Amino acid sequence: MKDLLPIADALAMVIRHAPRLPVVSMALSAAGGRTLACRLVADRDQPPFDRSAMDGIATRAADTHPGALLRISGVAAAGVPFMGTMPVGACVRIFTGAVVPSDADTVVPVERISVDNEVASLSASAPVGQHIARQGCETREGAAIVEAGELLTATRLAVAAAFGHAQIQVSRAPRVAIVPTGDELVDVSATPGPGQIRDSNRYALAQIFRQGGAEVVDMPTAADEATALHASLCSALRAADVVVTCGGVSAGDLDLVAPALSELGANILFHKIAIKPGKPLLFATLGEKIVLGLPGNPVSAAVCALLFGLPLLAAMQGRGSPSWQIVRLPLAQGLPAVGARDEIVPLFVTSLAGRMAVSPIATVGSADIFAFSRAQLLGMRPAGQAPLAAGDALDVFLWPTLHP
CATH class of the missing domain: 3.40.980.10 (MoaB/Mog-like domain)
Known part of the structure; x- marks a missing residue:
């Protein structure tokens, strides 16, 4: 137009x-929803040690086979490492999140063992490295963990906390x-x-x-x-x-x-x-x-x-990507042709032939906040676009969104 x-x-x-x-310093506990001003880095490897991913026993893979009997020589729990030595033909009872003993190279889950009188009986062999998250497999000390310009969401706050960033720099x-x-x-x-x-x-x-x-x-x-x-x-x-x-x-x-x-x-x-x-x-x-x-x-x-x-x-606030983020989703029902201006369409989420789809919400004009309040997403159609049929793709805003 x-x-x-x-x-x-x-x-x-x-x-x-x-x-x-301007940039301000604030406690991590108060920084949710702010935009990070300075890159955060890992102060140590993550995991910081070889970590068990299962409850069960830690042992040597060479000592495992169906019917193997392994004497339990100690316990490793999260926050309480096993400090002893594990003899050949033995094992250590281990819990999820615990440090894997240095003598062990595999973890056998509790579902694959039975225990009687502090002896574990195995139902199967276990390969080297099974159910062990190796030190640094997620990230290494000094690596970037949250970049400047990123929004401090719940998960990014957790990442910052995991690496000791109690005070951070954010945009005011x-x-x-x-x-x-x-x-x-x-x-x-x-x-x-x-x-x-x-x-x-x-x-x-x-x-x-x-x-x-x-x-x-x-x-x-x-x-x-x-x-x-x-x-x-x-x-x-x-x-x-x-x-x-x-x-x-x-x-x-x-x-x-x-x-x-x-x-x-x-x-x-x-x-x-x-x-x-x-x-x-x-x-x-x-x-x-x-x-x-x-x-x-x-x-x-x-x-x-x-x-x-x-x-x-x-x-x-220095956000890295302040522009619109748009995806294309199929329409569950058709729409008429568009006039001389780009048109914003309020939508709700539904399905079409077993796939996620969107459907327009009928309104009586730009004063109809009651109908608009039921919208879950916004779609956009270019000026002059021909009518769309069910199954045709529509541009839909992933961000900004009606719901945070």
């Missing part, structure tokens, strides 16, 4: 203008101020009067941006009046790295966000993009501050926050 910025260009512009946040959390606009908005606890609606967008947006690692600054609703909006924007810009307005960016007489930003001296990098829903999206900079002007319709606001707000936060 003429004069509308393609959405890939809009995303590239958002990422390119994202200011990098971005501060995001959410400024809903509109005289029609009332608090969630209020009873709406004629023509009024409850302010639901701030709750959805706050959760989306927290999902992206932000500290959310809750701002009062801004009235549809130039002086009041100017004051609200100034207050939000003082409080946050990113100001997210909601509403007031379309083409009506009361859509005052763009004029207010221009009056403040902001550089409006784009206003309106070729997407449905979300066409009125605005992106501006003011010094090191960012303003993301979202449409007021709930689905449009959520879609733009997900597809442009989360990559913005990722880039600000």
Whole structure:
């Protein structure tokens, strides 16, 4: 569509203008959801010793055969190694996670032995190395274990902890101020009067941006009046790295966000993009501050926050891959042709001929947050795409995602 910025260009512009946040040091226990600023390395081999992968006995492979009788000469448990010497024709009772005795070269699982009077009887031979995780087989001392720019997920926190990184360097959390606009908005606890609606967008947006690692600054609703909006924007810009307005960016007489930003001296990098829903999206900079002007319709606001707000936060935190991650999945039912703008489709997961597939959720427009709330994934269709039939592939966002 003429004069509308393609959405890939809009995303590239958002990422390119994202200011990098400073690095802070923090305890690992508080670092979940942050972005690592400095590579972490292993302080020792993992496993740090030859480790038993099973409960059973540790012995010499040469001493094993069906019917072999091996006297138990000690016990090796996790955290309590066997410190003695294992004679030829003997074994050590061993538990998962324990150090394999230096005299042993195989582990026979408990299911393959029977024990009577401290003598183990074997039902089969055991090859050298069976059920032993060798020292360093997972990683070696000095190797990178988590790279700078990676999100500290639950599993990466566990990796950092396993190698003794109690204090780490991360990007500071971005501060995001959410400024809903509109005289029609009332608090969630209020009873709406004629023509009024409850302010639901701030709750959805706050959760989306927290999902992206932000500290959310809750701002009062801004009235549809130039002086009041100017004051609200100034207050939000003082409080946050990113100001997210909601509403007031379309083409009506009361859509005052763009004029207010221009009056403040902001550089409006784009206003309106070729997407449905979300066409009125605005992106501006003011010094090191960012303003993301979202449409007021709930689905449009959520879609733009997900597809442009989360990559913005990722880039600000130095994330290695702040762009969209897309996979192709089959449709369980067809879709009509697409118009002049790229179209975002809310989806739920289902199956087709025994395979994972997605199906569109019927909505009545960009204000239908009730239908949108049932979506599990978002799909994307290019402008002008012909109708799709069941079984055809659809581009689906793996990230950003509706659910963290």
